[in-house]
Amino acid sequence: MGSVIDYSQKRPTYAGHADHGPAKGLMRWVLTTNHKDIGSMYLWFSFAMFLLGGSMAMVIRAELFQPGLQIVQPEFFNQMTTMHGLIMVFGAVMPAFVGLANWMIPLMIGAPDMALPRMNNFSFWLLPAAFGMLVSTLFSEGGGPNFGWTFYAPLSTTYAPESVTFFIFAVHLMGISSIMGAINIIATILNLRAPGMTLMKMPLFVWTWLITAFLLIAVMPVLAGVVTMMLMDIHFGTSFFSAAGGGDPVLFQHVFWFFGHPEVYIMILPAFGAVSSIIPAFARKPLFGYTSMVYATASIAFLSFIVWAHHMFTVGIPLTGELFFMYATMLIAVPTGVKVFNWVSTMWRGSMSFEAPMLFAVAFVILFTIGGFSGLMLAIAPADFQYHDTYFVVAHFHYVLVPGAIFGIFASAYYWLPKWTGHMYDETLAKLHFWMSFVGMNLAFFPMHFVGLAGMPRRIPDYNLQFADFNMLSSIGAFSFGATQLLFLFIVIKCIRGGKPAGDKPWDGAEGLEWTLPSPAPYHTFQTPPEIN
Amino acid sequence: MHGASANRRLILRLLALVLVMFGFGFALVPIYDVMCQAFGINGKTAGVYQGEQTVDQTRQVRVQFLATNAAGMSWEFRPLADELAVHPGASNQMLFVVHNPTDKPMTAQAIPSVAPARAAAFFHKTECFCFTQQVLQPGERIEMPVRFIVDRDLPADVQHLTLAYTLFDLTARPAPVPVADR
Numbered sequence: 221m222g223s224v225i226d227y228s229q230k231r232p233t234y235a236g237h238a239d240h241g242p243a244k245g246l247m248r249w250v251l252t253t254n255h256k257d258i259g260s261m262y263l264w265f266s267f268a269m270f271l272l273g274g275s276m277a278m279v280i281r282a283e284l285f286q287p288g289l290q291i292v293q294p295e296f297f298n299q300m301t302t303m304h305g306l307i308m309v310f311g312a313v314m315p316a317f318v319g320l321a322n323w324m325i326p327l328m329i330g331a332p333d334m335a336l337p338r339m340n341n342f343s344f345w346l347l348p349a350a351f352g353m354l355v356s357t358l359f360s361e362g363g364g365p366n367f368g369w370t371f372y373a374p375l376s377t378t379y380a381p382e383s384v385t386f387f388i389f390a391v392h393l394m395g396i397s398s399i400m401g402a403i404n405i406i407a408t409i410l411n412l413r414a415p416g417m418t419l420m421k422m423p424l425f426v427w428t429w430l431i432t433a434f435l436l437i438a439v440m441p442v443l444a445g446v447v448t449m450m451l452m453d454i455h456f457g458t459s460f461f462s463a464a465g466g467g468d469p470v471l472f473q474h475v476f477w478f479f480g481h482p483e484v485y486i487m488i489l490p491a492f493g494a495v496s497s498i499i500p501a502f503a504r505k506p507l508f509g510y511t512s513m514v515y516a517t518a519s520i521a522f523l524s525f526i527v528w529a530h531h532m533f534t535v536g537i538p539l540t541g542e543l544f545f546m547y548a549t550m551l552i553a554v555p556t557g558v559k560v561f562n563w564v565s566t567m568w569r570g571s572m573s574f575e576a577p578m579l580f581a582v583a584f585v586i587l588f589t590i591g592g593f594s595g596l597m598l599a600i601a602p603a604d605f606q607y608h609d610t611y612f613v614v615a616h617f618h619y620v621l622v623p624g625a626i627f628g629i630f631a632s633a634y635y636w637l638p639k640w641t642g643h644m645y646d647e648t649l650a651k652l653h654f655w656m657s658f659v660g661m662n663l664a665f666f667p668m669h670f671v672g673l674a675g676m677p678r679r680i681p682d683y684n685l686q687f688a689d690f691n692m693l694s695s696i697g698a699f700s701f702g703a704t705q706l707l708f709l710f711i712v713i714k715c716i717r718g719g720k721p722a723g724d725k726p727w728d729g730a731e732g733l734e735w736t737l738p739s740p741a742p743y744h745t746f747q748t749p750p751e752i753n
Numbered sequence: 754m755h756g757a758s759a760n761r762r763l764i765l766r767l768l769a770l771v772l773v774m775f776g777f778g779f780a781l782v783p784i785y786d787v788m789c790q791a792f793g794i795n796g797k798t799a800g801v802y803q804g805e806q807t808v809d810q811t812r813q814v815r816v817q818f819l820a821t822n823a824a825g826m827s828w829e830f831r832p833l834a835d836e837l838a839v840h841p842g843a844s845n846q847m848l849f850v851v852h853n854p855t856d857k858p859m860t861a862q863a864i865p866s867v868a869p870a871r872a873a874a875f876f877h878k879t880e881c882f883c884f885t886q887q888v889l890q891p892g893e894r895i896e897m898p899v900r901f902i903v904d905r906d907l908p909a910d911v912q913h914l915t916l917a918y919t920l921f922d923l924t925a926r927p928a929p930v931p932v933a934d935r
Contacts, residue, residue: 336764441777442781465862471785538871
């Protein structure tokens with residue numbers, strides 16, 4: 221996107237009030253309506269949740285280091301797997317992408333801020349409340365949620381611990397926060413683009429977020445609905461999911477996965493968009509097939525609504541249902557393949573350099589594709605009966621979420637840190653962070669394919685002796701991946717505190733309006749819209 | 754350039770979409786029930802059957818009966834016979850014995866399921882104890898009937914049906930919830 225900016229932008233004159241920075245003190249953060257402040261808070265919150273959810277993963281891997289029960293009781297182990305999933309999905313990955321959206325979308329489309337700044341503040345501050353409530357259940361009598369992050373009824377209704385009501389309200393709060401965030405993003409993208417920034421000129425990150433926001437608006441209310449039904453079943457004597465009263469537990473799975481499958485694309489589409497900015501920057505070539513990328517994203521979003529029952533092949537759906545959901549699921553490989561080939565074609569014959577953002581982006585393409593392939597294996601309905609609820613599934617979704625979503629977030633963080641802080645991060649440490657994460661992550665999750673195919677069930681604190689060696693390797697990989705993330709914290713803090721000053725455009729191949737601004741980006745930007753050719 | 758009114762219009766539309774999708778989540782409940790009954794998915798059987806059929810003397814299928822207590826249910830619950838050989842189209846009856854061994858009155862509800870699931874749409878009940886809740890006094894024992902017709906159009910490869918009932922204790926439930934026809 222060739223863009224010409226009006227350089228008078230950089231020293232804007234503010235009509236009516238003097239040029240001011242942020243307010244001082246704690247209340248700046250409580251009351252802020254600035255998209256950069258809120259974006260930063262989202263990112264810090266998500267990192268804190270990443271460490272919390274990660275430490276629960278460490279408990280899980282410590283228990284699974286050897287067969288037998290060593291460290292925790294099965295009841296607590298169940299709470300750890302449940303909370304790890306919930307915190308990583310709703311607390312780490314989703315808020316990180318909302319944080320990136322807050323920071324970058326206004327800068328990328330030439331908007332002065334988000335369209336609804338006060339709602340933006342409220343969306344963020346709902347999250348600490350929601351997760352404070354969710355995590356507090358761990359300390360309640362009877363323990364926290366222990367029914368898996370998918371909270372299937374009747375485990376989450378008839379047999380749930382009493383704290384399930386707090387879990388339900390926490391999910392409601394998260395849902396309201398996500399819906400408000402999504403409305404804000406759509407309003408910003410549709411109404412606040414600078415003149416000349418047509419839809420098909422928008423960076424792909426903006427496009428993927430626009431589509432993600434629509435997915436959020438479509439499915440978060442369904443999640444709210446399903447937890448509301450649980451609430452009524454538990455407290456008001458209804459029987460949505462209770463066979464005794466004429467309901468059906470399988471209904472829960474249908475409603476949940478109607479939300480749950482689009483949800484997995486909510487967690488990956490923004491990463492697709494970020495990587496589509498980063499790979500061209502470091503391959504020094506424009507993105508291959510921009511238009512096809514937009515349509516592929518839209519196709520993935522549409523298909524995500526008609527594949528949900530592939531999570532339920534073994535519950536006893538009829539043969540025609542199995543076939544429909546099998547073929548529809550496999551169809552998703554087509555638009556996803558378009559994207560992967562476009563990224564590879566972008567790199568083809570580019571003059572590539574491998575700074576940390578590019579390392580994470582290239583690893584994203586390779587490892588996400590591996591996760592996609594194991595997804596195709598799981599999509600084969602007759603084979604799924606063997607894989608269902610084994611560690612093969614765990615390997616699959618960690619391959620799409622860790623090197624997919626999380627590496628996408630790391631790539632974005634390194635790519636835009638110079639713009640956020642005005643300093644270059646420590647490239648040597650960042651590369652160390654990449655390689656340690658890469659090795660640790662593969663060591664943790666690759667052996668899970670093997671133990672899964674051999675029949676090791678997921679969510680069980682003990683296992684057969686035959687799985688011992690691979691599990692020990694997985695645990696060692698998980699510990700080293702987990703410890704490495706403290707290095708990331710150090711790198712970010714070091715970058716905020718100082719470092720080589722970053723120019724307006726620290727990456728020579730980078731494209732986009734955000735690089736026309738000074739680094740660090742001033743508190744207020746694009747008060748008057750930039751000019752775009 | 755877009756103004757505040759454009760924002761307001763967009764927000765209202767998006768909020769409407771949120772409400773529609775919230776409603777859609779609940780609409781999935783009746784949709785699911787209708788789909789299950791229409792296609793006989795999930796072993797769910799339909800309500801009271803009104804039709805009549807001529808008997809197909811040339812064919813015989815075995816119908817097996819299962820009675821299971823849900824977790825925590827203390828009643829004795831069993832069919833009088835494990836199995837019947839029936840002609841498609843003919844009307845048949847089976848009795849189930851229930852006995853409340855406790856010293857307090859209890860309410861129960863039996864939930865039927867037919868296997869294989871694709872045969873459920875061909876299994877018609879003209880009368881069934883599962884259409885209502887059962888109240889038994891302390892120590893009371895009764896025999897409960899189910900009358901059924903196996904449809905003449907039952908796929909030829911199905912020679913063996915299982916009718917399974919699970920008995921749930923509803924005594925503790927606050928108020929009887931209207932139960933959909935089954």
